[in-house]
Amino acid sequence: MTDASRETRVLDAVVTLVDSLLDDFDIVDLLTDLTERCADLLDIAAAGFLLADPLNRLRLLAATTDQVHALELFQLQSDEGPCVDCFRSGQPVSVADLTTAAQRWPRFVAAAREAGFASVHAVPMRAGGTVLGALGLFGTHPGVLDEADLLVSQALAHVACVAILQEHPPTPATVLPQLRSALTSRMVVEQAKGFVREIFDVPVEEAFTLLRTYARSRGEHLTDVARALMGDRTSRPVIVSALSDMLQP
Numbered sequence: 001m002t003d004a005s006r007e008t009r010v011l012d013a014v015v016t017l018v019d020s021l022l023d024d025f026d027i028v029d030l031l032t033d034l035t036e037r038c039a040d041l042l043d044i045a046a047a048g049f050l051l052a053d054p055l056n057r058l059r060l061l062a063a064t065t066d067q068v069h070a071l072e073l074f075q076l077q078s079d080e081g082p083c084v085d086c087f088r089s090g091q092p093v094s095v096a097d098l099t100t101a102a103q104r105w106p107r108f109v110a111a112a113r114e115a116g117f118a119s120v121h122a123v124p125m126r127a128g129g130t131v132l133g134a135l136g137l138f139g140t141h142p143g144v145l146d147e148a149d150l151l152v153s154q155a156l157a158h159v160a161c162v163a164i165l166q167e168h169p170p171t172p173a174t175v176l177p178q179l180r181s182a183l184t185s186r187m188v189v190e191q192a193k194g195f196v197r198e199i200f201d202v203p204v205e206e207a208f209t210l211l212r213t214y215a216r217s218r219g220e221h222l223t224d225v226a227r228a229l230m231g232d233r234t235s236r237p238v239i240v241s242a243l244s245d246m247l248q249p
Helices: 003-021 027-041 066-078 082-089 106-114 147-165 172-200 204-217 222-231 235-247
Strands: 046-052 058-063 093-095 119-127 130-139
Touching (some): 003 027, 027 046, 027 058, 027 147, 027 204, 027 222, 046 066, 046 082, 058 066, 058 082, 058 130, 058 172, 066 106, 066 204, 082 119, 082 130, 119 147, 130 147, 172 204, 172 235, 204 222, 204 235, 222 235
Antiparallel strands (some): 093 119, 119 130
16 A cells, blocks of 8 residues: 555545544444454454543453454453553553563454454553543564554554543543443443343344444444344334344345
């Protein structure tokens, strides 16, 4: 890819994402789109966002694939890995070859290599001097995160921060309620994914795709669809029927 082509694609992605911020958007859907943009624009295979809760504990908010979803959760459970270090230091972390980090993160490196990843990076999500979380980037081959990649990934992390904190300046009084809201939205979507996976016997990733496609086709928020599916007895059979139709060949 030429520098000019890359620049055009990056600008197009940023413009599209900013347009979404100026409209009525769903935070989980937007951040999932952001992780997919990372994989498309950077020399990586997958990405995931981790957001700190009000008690300063990292929680998974969005990921490109179930594989990354599981690895990010393992990173949190083992309390080691690039996103954990990035969040604590507030500085980018880049490991071009995972084999060199076996002593630094023994459990995480073993899990990441088993999942097929060979390089990992993380950039902080920062607003108003506060580190809100981290964007994790995962490559299937060794490679550095050069200055251009770092700039693009940091720009996308900033867009994520703006999405979470939209309409309010980032002060402790305004940040905490918005972090709670974003994490609650993710929890509802996770419950709906599990429900769809169970009733249709499909992989979790396919269940998530079904929910996103259904919501977008109707101009509804992903979180609202998930909430209706899990908590509204009147809406549930309608949504289930529509999802079933989407699965038909």
